[in-house]
Amino acid sequence: MSYSENPYQSSWGTIAANAAVDERTDFIRKTYLHLGGAVLAFIGIEAILLNLPIGAQIVDLMLAQRYSWLIVMALFIGISYLASSWAQSATSVSKQYAGLGLYVVAESIVFLPILLIADRFYPGVIPQAGMITAVMFGGLTMIVFVTGHDFSYLRTILMLMGLASLVLVAWAVFSNHALGIPFSVAMIAFACGYILYDTSNVMHHYRIGQHVAASLALFASVALLFYYVLRLLMQLNRR
Helix, strand or coil: CCCCCCCCCCCCCCEHHHCCHHHHHHHHHHHHHHHHHHHHHHHHHHHHHHCCHHHHHHHHHHCCCCCHHHHHHHHHHHHHHHHHHHHCCCCCHHHHHHHHHHHHHHHHHHHHHHHHHHHHHCCCHHHHHHHHHHHHHHHHHHHHHHHCCCCHHHHHHHHHHHHHHHHHHHHHHHHCCCCCHHHHHHHHHHHHHHHHHHHHHHHHCCECCCHHHHHHHHHHHHHHHHHHHHHHHHHHHHC
């Protein structure tokens, strides 16, 4: 999931769906290669942070005060807008990659607390969550590519759900309430909706040359799915 809109600017090339077969195939290939690169970079950054003292120090700083997590999320949303804007640059390839890199680093930091807890207290849960996420992402991607359906109509629903989730998180922090299993399940469904939406955008709305922006959107959705699959597994293992 990306927190910014996808401006399919006229300054870009032909919409991928209307391009020649070889151009469309090349665009899709580049999009998923960049997605794979982003995932590998994320894994590498997390592996470093989880195995160095600085990782725990960053987590302590992020969770130092009761409302620290809200500040972290606000900063993350702001960085997401900036990173998406850079990735959608029609004039600078280096700016596109800077946007994708910035987003991957930001996600890596946001994920640190839950990954640190999972690594220390729930052995084996992280790879299990990764496998489940990969299977779900593959299945949802297959649905879009096989049916060719355009899920862009989900945009308004997903935006409203995203706003509602942010309100619930803020309420939980201020009221000192824990968001339980139903919230994790709802957020998994939310992430699945965004994967359908972003994947159909790759097929129907992105233009040739926008593969970096497309991969960022897909990475955001996959990361969201992984986060809540991991959270759900941790909750189930506590019961």
